[in-house]
Amino acid sequence: KQEVTQIPAALSVPEGENLVLNCSFTDSAIYNLQWFRQDPGKGLTSLLLIQSSQREQTSGRLNASLDKSSGRSTLYIAASQPGDSATYLCAVKRVTSGSRLTFGEGTQLTVNP
Amino acid sequence: DTAVSQTPKYLVTQMGNDKSIKCEQNLGHDTMYWYKQDSKKFLKIMFSYNNKELIINETVPNRFSPKSPDKAHLNLHINSLELGDSAVYFCASSGTGGGFVITGELFFGEGSRLTVL
Secondary structure, eight states, X not given: OOOEEEEOSEEEEETTOOEEEEEEESOOOEEEEEEEEEOTTSOEEEEEEEETTOSEXXXXXXXXXXXXXXXXXXXXXXXXXXXXXXXXXXXXEEGGGTTOOEEOOOXXXXXXX | OOSEEEEOSEXXXXXXXXXXXXXXXXXXXXXXXXXXXXXXXXXXXXXXXXXXXXXXXXXXXXXXXEEEEETTEEXXXXXXXXXXXXXXXXXXXXXXXXXXXXOSOXXXXXXXXXXXX
């Protein structure tokens, strides 16, 4: 059974700081890992998708890395802004789970102006 | 322009009633999903359809019945609503990388918040 853990559960930083969100998973046989953000009362917005053969993906100020062997992914946010405040979720698609995604519980990020 | 749209956004109803939530995607994807997000914000898959065929059916009470009239639509009907059904229900879709395994990126709707009184 795949378990996905995100640490920390909540994070508060001043504007401009670089920060790292962590995601770990127990079964390294994955197809891909996806990072999402969720704003209060809203749906999930896909940020980055990393296929199992990839090591990292970048989009603007976001960089996600994947280390399958150790069961870890990190989401790096550079020069954080108040608009980055949201809950960040990682989700993993296992090789044996068909199209299921297993979600972590999320990291609630607050960037203070 | 909305990629995955679901209606209604809010639904307040009494216990015992039957209600439906509709979902449509215009991304040309062939796989659609229903996820449930509980009060602790944990997301869990309920159902998945690929080209109108049910491929995932998690341990969900049979009061929940999904229906996919075509690959762009996936509706969720709930019979005899209970207090514990209160949650936000998210529809999502993804494209296939070929074959049974769906390797593509997942796109979510804005959610339908169901409150059962």
